[in-house]
Amino acid sequence: MINPLDIFEITSKVIKIDPQRILADWDKRQMPRFKDSPIGESCKNAIQELLHMTISLGGENRGEIGVRYLDFIEDLRVDDALLYTKIKQLNCQKELLLDHITCVQMPNFEDQFASVFRKRSLEEKKRELMINLLKELKYVDHQNQITMKGRVACGMGMNELIITELVFKNTLRDLQPAEVAALLSCLVFQAQTKKELAEFTLTAKLKEGINKIREVHSKILSLELKYQISNDLGREEELNFGLVEVVYNWASEKPFAEIMELTDVQEGIIVRCIQQLYETISDVRGGAMTVGDPELQSKMEEASRIIKRDIVFAASLYTQREAYFI
Known part of the structure; x- marks a missing residue:
């Protein structure tokens, strides 16, 4: 099941795959005796296609391969006024964000991101524990209101x-x-x-x-x-x-x-x-x-x-x- 938060963009490119074979290959490799087996041909082809498209989208020749991100307003024809306004605001914020994010170009970005994410997660956990302590001392009530x-x-x-x-x-x-x-x-x-x-x-x-x-x-x-x-x-x-x-x-x-x-x-x-x-x-x-x-x-x-x-x-x-x- 793909959640809405897992979708970053929708592109105009359509890849033909056999989903049943890919799922069957995945289920098979979840079994202990097949966990080290190489991935199936259908799954391998799908990964290669996605990898090729990802690399192409990240370069300057995106238009040459006929791939572009679909526009929710123009391509998907959103006609809800409130949703239209929110999408416009989202697009402006996204462009502003992408213009200022240079850290993604740094070497080992994924490792660095994972390290920072773990640190922030621990900080959030510590904050929750501190709130629990304050509740026991009655500095905040059970609704997190200050006493x-x-x-x-x-x-x-x-x-x-x-x-x-x-x-x-x-x-x-x-x-x-x-x-x-x-x-x-x-x-x-x-x-x-x-x-x-x-x-x-x-x-x-x-x-x-x-x-x-x-x-x-x-x-x-x-x-x-x-x-x-x-x-x-x-x-x-x-x-x-x-x-x-x-x-x-x-x-x-x-x-x-x-x-x-x-x-x-x-x-x-x-x-x-x-x-x-x-x-x-x-x-x-x-x-x-x-x-x-x-x-x-x-x-x-x-x-x-x-x-x-x-x-x-x-x-x-x-x-x-x-x-x-x-």
């Missing part, structure tokens, strides 16, 4: 899932603004420190918050493995609590020189981390506005205020020079 959680996640600049889960689980509600800032630093700090987490001086709520964030992160990783979105078992290291103590003290309005004594991380890295943290806190504040949580929104505004001070947010000499020239 409230989904709208909150869309407003996040990074770490969308984990931040949204923290908002909806009220993980940050009972914390002080300085504690919120300290815990969220685990999402933006990427450097390494020689100090172990056990060496930090942390409040009981900070320790509890670290455990809750790890639980949320672990759940997300488990779902990604379940839906085969990720097979990276080492992603637990994405959470980096190496600056929790530093950020907590900075948010508690301790001098920068004093917090530098708490860590072996370079000054520039700390400054950059706190600046990125400010953006993350702004995302959480936006999420609180979306869900209508004024208490969390107020807490995020306070967290933003207490970390945005002094040398960390002072314009650098480089920035000042750039601003001068602008």
Whole structure:
């Protein structure tokens, strides 16, 4: 059975073949004992004719062999007004497409096309799996409509899932603004420190918050493995609590020189981390506005205020020079 999508063009050339013999030859070679048998004469002749016509149609001498593509409007006499309009549009788009497609002339085009097709198919499959994960977390419903959680996640600049889960689980509600800032630093700090987490001086709520964030992160990783979105078992290291103590003290309005004594991380890295943290806190504040949580929104505004001070947010000499020239 030939489907409409299998037909690219209809030509004026008619090839005389014996379809019954061709089908019989095909059916015979589907049997295990005849699978290596050479194709029959009727099938071979049909293939040669089609190959010859294909090569001829691709060359400049198409008209010399009396072969042309039939026009749906002129040759097939389409008289339906709507179909006539659609065919006209299709012909214009096809000509425009063929004028710009040069990739078909590249060597090994079929192999390259197959490779790209496989890649795109895998990407589409991954997209479907990600949607299934979002459905389980209730970011989209069964009709693929975005839910409230989904709208909150869309407003996040990074770490969308984990931040949204923290908002909806009220993980940050009972914390002080300085504690919120300290815990969220685990999402933006990427450097390494020689100090172990056990060496930090942390409040009981900070320790509890670290455990809750790890639980949320672990759940997300488990779902990604379940839906085969990720097979990276080492992603637990994405959470980096190496600056929790530093950020907590900075948010508690301790001098920068004093917090530098708490860590072996370079000054520039700390400054950059706190600046990125400010953006993350702004995302959480936006999420609180979306869900209508004024208490969390107020807490995020306070967290933003207490970390945005002094040398960390002072314009650098480089920035000042750039601003001068602008």
